[in-house]
Amino acid sequence: MIKRTTVETAVGVFMLIGIICIGYLTIKLGKMELLGENYYMVQARFQNATGVKVGSQVEISGVQVGQVDTITLDKERQVAFVKMKINNGVVLSDDVIASVKTSGLIGDRYIKLSPGGSEDILKDGDTITETESAVDIEELVSKYVFGGVK
Helix, strand or coil, X not given: CHHHHHHHHXXXXXXXXXXXXXXXXXXXXXXXXXXXXXXXXXXXXXXXXXXXCCCCEEEECCEEEEEEEEEEEECCCCEEEEEXXXXXXXXXXXXXXXXXXXXCCCCCXXXXXXXXXXXXXXXXXCEECEEECCCCHHHHHHHHHCCCCC
């Protein structure tokens, strides 16, 4: 009877440790924010944000400094409205330029931030005013094929 209880206790402890490990991995691999917010939000408007998805990287000089949080349509201006989470500790000046770029020839789209030289710093909820939209390869090819390029 005592030996059976010891085995059951050991199995229970092992199962508890396994469940804790699975929960930890789920949070880490899912990149969830569990304790506190380690980021601030900035937003930008793009004429064309084709290929950018929620969770896409935000980079400065090839280093990931955040990710895309939401993409919606600004109905008033008929442009893409992108909200980005930027890691705390990353300082953006108010003249930073946000560009939609492609990693590789046919890779995923991401947002590239090019730092400016202004002394004014963006705060949580501020808007990046200088943006460059994605280059639409299909549009360029169709212009060339149908004689739109001169």
